[in-house]
Amino acid sequence: MDIKQISYFLAVAQEKSFSKAAENLTVSQPTLSVAVKKLEEELGVQLFYSFSREQRLTDEGLRLMKGARRLMEAYQQTVEGVRVMDRNTEGAFTLGLSPLFGACFFGDLLPGFSAAYPNIHIEIVEDGANRIDEKVARGEVDLGVSLNTDRLTAAVERRHFTTQRNVALLHESHPLAERDSITVADLREESFAIFNHNFILHRQILDACHAAGFRPKFALLTSQWDFMVEMVSKNHAVSILPKPVLEKQSHPHVRCIPLTDSMKYWDIVLTWNKEKYMPRSCRLFLDYISRNLPPDDL
Numbered sequence: 001m002d003i004k005q006i007s008y009f010l011a012v013a014q015e016k017s018f019s020k021a022a023e024n025l026t027v028s029q030p031t032l033s034v035a036v037k038k039l040e041e042e043l044g045v046q047l048f049y050s051f052s053r054e055q056r057l058t059d060e061g062l063r064l065m066k067g068a069r070r071l072m073e074a075y076q077q078t079v080e081g082v083r084v085m086d087r088n089t090e091g092a093f094t095l096g097l098s099p100l101f102g103a104c105f106f107g108d109l110l111p112g113f114s115a116a117y118p119n120i121h122i123e124i125v126e127d128g129a130n131r132i133d134e135k136v137a138r139g140e141v142d143l144g145v146s147l148n149t150d151r152l153t154a155a156v157e158r159r160h161f162t163t164q165r166n167v168a169l170l171h172e173s174h175p176l177a178e179r180d181s182i183t184v185a186d187l188r189e190e191s192f193a194i195f196n197h198n199f200i201l202h203r204q205i206l207d208a209c210h211a212a213g214f215r216p217k218f219a220l221l222t223s224q225w226d227f228m229v230e231m232v233s234k235n236h237a238v239s240i241l242p243k244p245v246l247e248k249q250s251h252p253h254v255r256c257i258p259l260t261d262s263m264k265y266w267d268i269v270l271t272w273n274k275e276k277y278m279p280r281s282c283r284l285f286l287d288y289i290s291r292n293l294p295p296d297d298l
Contacts, residue, residue, distance in 0.1 A: 001042055003075055006068045008035045009047065013065050016054040073277045091281030092121040096132035096144035098199065100225055101268065104244040105162065105294050106145075113288050120281045128198030128223065132271075139276040143286065147200040148267040158269040161289070163296045165243045166263045167256040169228070171235040177255040184240075184261055185212035193220035193228040193237035201266075205240055208263045229254060242266045243297065265298075 011021035012032065022029040040047050047061035057065060097106065102124070110122065125135065129146045136144040137153050148158060168187065170177045176186060188209075195202045202221070209216040219237035222228065225245050231237040233251045240263060246256050258264075270289065272278055278286075 001039060003072070005035050005039045006071060008032055009039055010065065010068055010072065012036060012048065012055055013057055013061065016056065018055060069275055076277055089117055089281065089284065090119040091279055092123065093142040093279045093282035093285065094123045094125055094140070095285075096125045096127065096135050096141035096146075098129050098132060098145070099126055099223070100195075100199075100242075100245065101129075101145045102126070103225075104164075104242065105268075109289060109292060112292065113285055116288065117281070117284060120284065122285070128195070129200040130198050130203075133200075136271050136273055139273050142272060142276075142278055142282040144271040146269055146271050147204070148269045149200060149204075155273055155275050156271050157274040158271050159286075159290070160293075161268040161270050162294045163298060164266045164268070165297050166240055166259050166266050167243050167246065168259055169232045169239040169241060169246070170255050170257060171232055171238075172253050172255055173235060174238070174255070176257065179257055181258045181260045183212070183259065184208045184263055185214075187216075187238055188212065188214040190238040191217045191219035191236070193222070193231040193239045194218070195225070195228075196221040196223055198223065201240075201242075204263065208261065211262060 008021070008025065008027075011025050012018055015021045015024065018029050018032055018036075022032045025032065036047065043060070043064070045060040046058050047064060048055045049058055050056070113120075113122075125132070125141050127135070132141070132144045133146050133156070135141045136146075136156055145161065146158075148160075168176075168182055176182050184205075192205070194205050197203075206216065220228065220231050225241060228237075228239045228241065229246075229251055232239050233253045235253075240259070243256065243258075246254075270286065272282075272286075
């Protein structure tokens with residue numbers, strides 16, 4: 001058994017097809033089939049079986065796949081670890097990032113990293129945190145930025161990024177606008193302007209309202225936080241947003257009142273699929289962020 005056989009096996013397991021795997025590997029299908037057949041003979045087991053025009057893994061194949069992934073990751077990390085990692089390092093990776101997180105925290109982090117590593121390209125995948133979580137779980141992005149929730153699967157590793165306060169946004173004329181703090185229950189009679197279902201904050205607000213004993217009324221569901229602020233400024237709705245957002249989009253007629261219940265904090269994490277190989281360029285970015293974390297607001 002060698003690394004090439006392992007990589008061929010993993011390619012067939014991923015594509016569920018010898019022809020598709022051969023095309024991705026730029027080898028002939030007979031070459032790939034022979035390599036997998038020799039691997040089966042060497043191990044004395046059947047790794048694949050055909051079903052519904054697909055190559056499915058046997059129990060032995062599934063066990064091999066788990067170990068093979070770890071083996072390939074260790075091999076690639078060992079090879080890359082002997083190379084010099086300096087500002088001339090080249091590479092690329094994908095970063096799953098919601099526009100909200102980008103506006104609040106990455107305006108300095110991304111340019112700072114690019115200045116330190118000018119030859120590393122970051123492809124930003126913008127979406128709501130719910131969908132970013134799904135892309136991380138499927139291995140479609142190398143690194144994601146999300147909220148720390150129970151929705152993250154066991155395959156997803158997480159690392160603390162920052163904890164920030166949530167605030168209620170009220171029009172200056174609102175009866176609660178002069179309070180030092182409020183709870184979600186205080187907003188039971190209001191109409192809300194909040195993020196749509198693609199954002200984890202949407203579910204958190206709904207859960208907080210239900211825990212407080214009411215079903216929220218909606219004036220607006222959107223992906224644009226500045227639209228929410230505008231609705232509040234016109235006294236058409238109230239909203240709940242992370243405090244850092246309002247530092248980017250303040251409005252003279254909007255008051256920000258700290259929350260004291262389950263919506264008090266916004267815990268943000270960096271996430272990645274631990275079963276997927278992380279490119280060296282991405283590991284450099286993760287290390288860079290760890291040295292430049294935004295301060296917690298506790």
